[in-house]
Amino acid sequence: xxxxxxxxxxxxxxxxxxxxxxxxxxxxxxxxxxxxxxxxxxxxxxxxxxxxxxxxxxxxxxxxxxxxxxxxxxxxxxxxxxxxxxxxxxxxxxxxxxxxxxxxxxxxxxxxxxx
Amino acid sequence: xxxxxxxxxxxxxxxxxxxxxxxxxxxxxxxxxxxxxxxxxxxxxxxxxxxxxxxxxxxxxxxxxxxxxxxxxxxxxxxxxxxxxxxxxxxxxxxxxxxxxxxxxxxxx
Numbered sequence: 001x002x003x004x005x006x007x008x009x010x011x012x013x014x015x016x017x018x019x020x021x022x023x024x025x026x027x028x029x030x031x032x033x034x035x036x037x038x039x040x041x042x043x044x045x046x047x048x049x050x051x052x053x054x055x056x057x058x059x060x061x062x063x064x065x066x067x068x069x070x071x072x073x074x075x076x077x078x079x080x081x082x083x084x085x086x087x088x089x090x091x092x093x094x095x096x097x098x099x100x101x102x103x104x105x106x107x108x109x110x111x112x113x114x115x
Numbered sequence: 116x117x118x119x120x121x122x123x124x125x126x127x128x129x130x131x132x133x134x135x136x137x138x139x140x141x142x143x144x145x146x147x148x149x150x151x152x153x154x155x156x157x158x159x160x161x162x163x164x165x166x167x168x169x170x171x172x173x174x175x176x177x178x179x180x181x182x183x184x185x186x187x188x189x190x191x192x193x194x195x196x197x198x199x200x201x202x203x204x205x206x207x208x209x210x211x212x213x214x215x216x217x218x219x220x221x222x223x224x
Binding site: 004 | 149156157158159160161164202210211212213214215216217
């Protein structure tokens with residue numbers, strides 16, 4: 001079974017630009033969660049989508065948004081990029097997400113550098 | 116905020132058991148204990164989870180104290196590939212996972 005796939009793996013943007021990251025969950029998984037990882041703040045929860053609906057949201061500004069498609073693939077978008085948005089963005093999938101006690105399966109992440 | 120306390124770093128000799136402690140003194144009755152690890156520059160990897168009974172799988176064992184205020188992750192025969200940051204998380208149904216700083220385990224040859 002293929003794992004969680006994130007694209008692109010690496011990207012460089014400049015301040016003020018916007019970026020879209022993509023996540024394909026494990027086949028059959030309906031929940032996708034996004035996390036931001038930085039050296040200073042560690043792993044922080046961004047949001048969770050389940051069946052195309054945002055179910056949980058972390059404490060991030062409105063510049064961070066996401067969506068999920070009917071095939072469970074998800075995208076997250078960051079607008080008006082700031083230097084502090086440089087991070088590893090991780091996507092995780094699970095069959096039911098926060099609605100069960102099971103585990104998350106993480107992708108390898110998309111490393112964003114903002115110059 | 117993370118509800119767990121872990122030592123920032125630990126060393127373990129290759130081939131020996133690695134015992135990683137986690138304190139979760141404010142855990143509630145319906146919160147599970149999860150362990151993940153993250154090898155450098157990769158996504159976190161699920162290891163094991165439990166509610167109150169000890170659990171074992173092909174990767175590790177999870178020992179939860181009777182009062183559930185602490186737990187220990189045991190890697191029975193640590194290898195160099197087990198060098199990673201290990202995260203202990205407590206979580207209840209309906210909540211997202213909250214990762215703390217974890218324990219950086221270094222397995223030494």
